[in-house]
Amino acid sequence: MTTVRPAPPLRSLAERAGAPSALPSLTAGGLTWRPATRDDAGPLLDLRNTVAEADGEPYRETADELREVLGAPWLRLDTDSVLGEDAEGRLRAYGYVETMPGDTNRLRAFLWGAVHPDRRGEGIGRELFAWQEARGRQLLAESGKDVPARLAGFLEDTAPAPKVRLYERAGFTPRRFYSDLERDLRDLDAHPLPAVDVDDGLRLVPLGDEHDEPARLAHNDAFRDHWGSEPQTTEQWRSGRATYAPEWSFVVVDPEPDVPALLADPHTDAETAAALRAGEPLVVGYHVGARYTADFAVRGYPFGYTEILGVRRAYRGRKLAVALLAAAMRAFADDDMAVAALDVDTQNPTGAHGLYASLGYTKRHGSRLLTIEL
Incomplete structure (x- = not known):
């Protein structure tokens, strides 16, 4: 034995x-x-x-x-x-x-x-x-x-x-590899965006001020199984807003969550549990858009950027990420952006790389993270 x-x-x-x-x-x-x-x-x-x-x-x-x-x-x-x-x-x-x-x-x-x-x-x-x-x-x-x-x-x-x-x-050792991906938006008749509706009962809406803190909580839940990710404080979440594009940012809200079930779930973190008890909005998916205008000349065309995209673990498998990304790409196209762009961990545990490939994203550039583990 x-x-x-x-x-x-x-x-x-x-x-x-x-x-x-x-x-x-x-x-x-x-x-x-x-x-x-x-x-x-x-x-x-x-x-x-x-x-x-x-x-x-x-x-x-x-x-x-x-x-x-x-x-x-x-x-x-x-x-x-x-x-x-x-x-x-x-x-x-x-x-x-x-x-x-x-x-x-x-x-x-x-x-x-x-x-x-x-x-x-x-x-x-x-x-x-x-x-x-x-x-x-x-x-x-x-x-x-x-x-x-x-x-x-x-x-x-x-x-x-x-x-x-x-x-x-x-x-230092290369520990993780990232791909800068693009999806062309200049001919949507030939390459249409996916038409995806969120499940009955859920609502896809613009990311307003009332959703900012609930979106942070959703992000901490969505990324807790991602390599290298750590929880973000409110201070961290609200930093780096110089490029934030609210017109390209959306959330999926569950207006009637099953509060007892979520509170009983051992994976529900303490901050989310407190928000549920207080009756705060429950954001279950989010897309944060960014406008990097200084980069337009470098790429040779304007683009809309997906800064962060995530779905709460309990709500995965319902195509919410596709619905959010499609809404964002439509907003990019409406603002005459030539492409949609984002960066992804090539070993993302949710299979995001495959999702983006299925939506027409292709690699433009790459980077890597090197570390010493202590």
């Missing part, structure tokens, strides 16, 4: 993180380093878009988007960011580390940064990446959350080889 032994207890995150007592020095390239401030949005925008163009990235940022990044309440710019300026005061490199307040099951430290194309090959990127990794380890160790953790960074498929090697040499 085989005895199954329990897994050994997880060491404290402070031990696993291996955080250094001091951060490594930044000396390469003769740059002067300082923390970022919210007033740096202008020069940082120029640097980030210059890097994006040089590296063939399929997007550009706007000042409003970057101000939101720098203004995120959970981002401690004074300790978790650095900017490198040359002798003329021009910004030539940046880096910051971001942890998310809603992380519960796995704490994540995301590393963001780049070096101006004109200053590559001087060792700046190597030192900057070492600083980011070290600061990420410190943040994880300081969190007080003894749960699994990861250091993480994203790379576009077009990323230059030296940047890829930085991750590899530091021990």
Whole structure:
């Protein structure tokens, strides 16, 4: 008879993180380093878009988007960011580390940064990446959350080889792959959108203010079985609205949910249970649209973007995702968008990749997530 032994207890995150007592020095390239401030949005925008163009990235940022990044309440710019300026005061490199307040099951430290194309090959990127990794380890160790953790960074498929090697040499491993998909909307007579009605009793309506918090709760339920996803706090959910397109956003509401059954379901989270008891609207599916106007010129045509799409677990199998996506694509087309676009995890557990392919979406670009698991 085989005895199954329990897994050994997880060491404290402070031990696993291996955080250094001091951060490594930044000396390469003769740059002067300082923390970022919210007033740096202008020069940082120029640097980030210059890097994006040089590296063939399929997007550009706007000042409003970057101000939101720098203004995120959970981002401690004074300790978790650095900017490198040359002798003329021009910004030539940046880096910051971001942890998310809603992380519960796995704490994540995301590393963001780049070096101006004109200053590559001087060792700046190597030192900057070492600083980011070290600061990420410190943040994880300081969190007080003894749960699994990861250091993480994203790379576009077009990323230059030296940047890829930085991750590899530091021990980061490709963990997940993502596809940027598009669906042409320019000839709907030849390629019609699906005609899908939601089940009797459910209502598909525009995402109004009264649905914002219920949609967050639906998102946390829908994505709790997705790899790498963590619950979003209200603060997180309401951030990043510079590109939010309410005219392209919809929800499916159940006006008469079976409250006793949902409360008895062990998968119903505490926040949803409290909302049900309070008689709040129950959003069971949602589509959040975004308008990335700065990217139109990069792609060569205007597009509508699906920022987030999800369906509560208890309501899956009823074609709600198709109904929401069809409503969004009609809204995109009505606004003269040439294509519908979205990004998807190629190993999505709900089979979303197959769903999008069946609706005519095809891959345009790809990216990957690299991590160190702790």
